[in-house]
Amino acid sequence: MTRTLITGGTVVTAADEIDADVLIDGEQVVAVAAPGSVPFTADTTIDATGCLVIPGGVDGHTHMEMPFGGTFASDTFETGTRAAAWGGTTTIVDFAIQSQGGSLREGLDTWHGKADGNCAVDYAFHMILSDVNDQSLKEMESLVGEGVSSFKLFMAYPGVFYSDDGQILRAMQRAGDTGGLIMVHAENGIAIDVLVEQALAQGRTDPRWHGEVRRELLEAEATHRAIQLARVAGAPLYIVHLSASEALAEVAKAREMGVNAFAETCPQYLFLDVGELARPGFEGAKYVCSTPLRPAEHQQALWRGIRNDDVSVVSTDHCPFCFDGQKSLGLGDFSKIPNGMPGVETRMDLLHQAVVDGHISRRRWIEIACATPARMFGLYPRKGTIAPGSDADVVVYDPAATQVHSAATHHMNVDYSPYEGRTTTGKVRTVLSRGRVVLDDGEYLGEAGHGKFLVRDTCQYLR
Ligand code: URP
Numbered sequence: 001m002t003r004t005l006i007t008g009g010t011v012v013t014a015a016d017e018i019d020a021d022v023l024i025d026g027e028q029v030v031a032v033a034a035p036g037s038v039p040f041t042a043d044t045t046i047d048a049t050g051c052l053v054i055p056g057g058v059d060g061h062t063h064m065e066m067p068f069g070g071t072f073a074s075d076t077f078e079t080g081t082r083a084a085a086w087g088g089t090t091t092i093v094d095f096a097i098q099s100q101g102g103s104l105r106e107g108l109d110t111w112h113g114k115a116d117g118n119c120a121v122d123y124a125f126h127m128i129l130s131d132v133n134d135q136s137l138k139e140m141e142s143l144v145g146e147g148v149s150s151f152k153l154f155m156a157y158p159g160v161f162y163s164d165d166g167q168i169l170r171a172m173q174r175a176g177d178t179g180g181l182i183m184v185h186a187e188n189g190i191a192i193d194v195l196v197e198q199a200l201a202q203g204r205t206d207p208r209w210h211g212e213v214r215r216e217l218l219e220a221e222a223t224h225r226a227i228q229l230a231r232v233a234g235a236p237l238y239i240v241h242l243s244a245s246e247a248l249a250e251v252a253k254a255r256e257m258g259v260n261a262f263a264e265t266c267p268q269y270l271f272l273d274v275g276e277l278a279r280p281g282f283e284g285a286k287y288v289c290s291t292p293l294r295p296a297e298h299q300q301a302l303w304r305g306i307r308n309d310d311v312s313v314v315s316t317d318h319c320p321f322c323f324d325g326q327k328s329l330g331l332g333d334f335s336k337i338p339n340g341m342p343g344v345e346t347r348m349d350l351l352h353q354a355v356v357d358g359h360i361s362r363r364r365w366i367e368i369a370c371a372t373p374a375r376m377f378g379l380y381p382r383k384g385t386i387a388p389g390s391d392a393d394v395v396v397y398d399p400a401a402t403q404v405h406s407a408a409t410h411h412m413n414v415d416y417s418p419y420e421g422r423t424t425t426g427k428v429r430t431v432l433s434r435g436r437v438v439l440d441d442g443e444y445l446g447e448a449g450h451g452k453f454l455v456r457d458t459c460q461y462l463r
């Protein structure tokens, strides 16, 4: 087996920040040793002097090729996982989808078919339940056994992915019994649809109305309701893409009471605000996602939540749609703009910028982007850390390099960057996925099919 030695860097994990050499044998890390102390030569040496040596990012929320609003997210598993590698993310957890009237098995098999043989980095699946019934509830147990141990339910999007409270309660009860984790998209979709109808009737068709109708209080209300349902069911709960401070207050209150409620936010809610939706012309459509971007004051609450662990994970909700031809489906009717934004490539860099800006420490950066998502989704310590026995998913990260974000240079298959022209400090230099160098100094060296499906354990915060 090939031995690789990464020398001279500062190894940062959620627990430590130490000058150390990292020895890799084949696909795994075998030692983290004092600098210069490894007593033999490796086949390959990577000089990480001046750089951080960090675990590959774990993005717990992506939607490659997701069907939405009459189109499909523009990144395939091939293009999206390649972009992930460029951005220092070596594991994604994507969402397989149960179609209405279909079984979980059919949905999962379809998503395996999309991903198998196409991924540049390792991947796993959550399952979206769009049709909670006796059969799909029964199937949840076998999915947990196959490593698909988390299930997303939608309080939004009536008629598409929506589940009512009774269905959500039943799924939560089942998750409580099987060790599964319920993830909830917490927005009151029934009330939002009333506001959408009223806005359109008043001729309010621009993208900015997307942000107006998806009210903060309707996120907070749904978050509160999801938490109470989870308490009744005795099941843990993970709130996805939380953006409103009022919703965060609901999670904080529940956690204070000892409820197993976890929150995830995304870089777009930390670095962008609702003002983007009001850009001239139709430009605001680039920023249409749900939950929506919020007024800037919510960002401070989210950063505070990240620091005190009321927000445990920062994932991307990567769900890109091209401006030309996809976002444009909503010209003249904001409710027809496909919901979602690109982000799988930029998450690690934006969160490093948060270190530079003083919002979080380096270790917290690694915790929210690597270690906690790995633990939350049953992948730790294989993923999310650098330790003997871990997969050698390692990123050599230059904390001083700067870069300017642009659609002209990014690798996601989408024709715009939400961060066009923005400069951040810190840049991925080298990426290893299970011991193989897949990216080095601006050159992609990976291949489709290197990435393998990960059979996940259950949530590791609940044992
Ligand atoms: O706008 C979003 N978030 N699109 C992806 C689907 C979802 O709700 O996560």
Ligand code: ZN
Pocket: 185, 240, 241, 290, 291
């Ligand atoms: Zn969602």
Ligand code: ZN
Pocket: 061, 062, 063, 317, 319
């Ligand atoms: Zn999503």
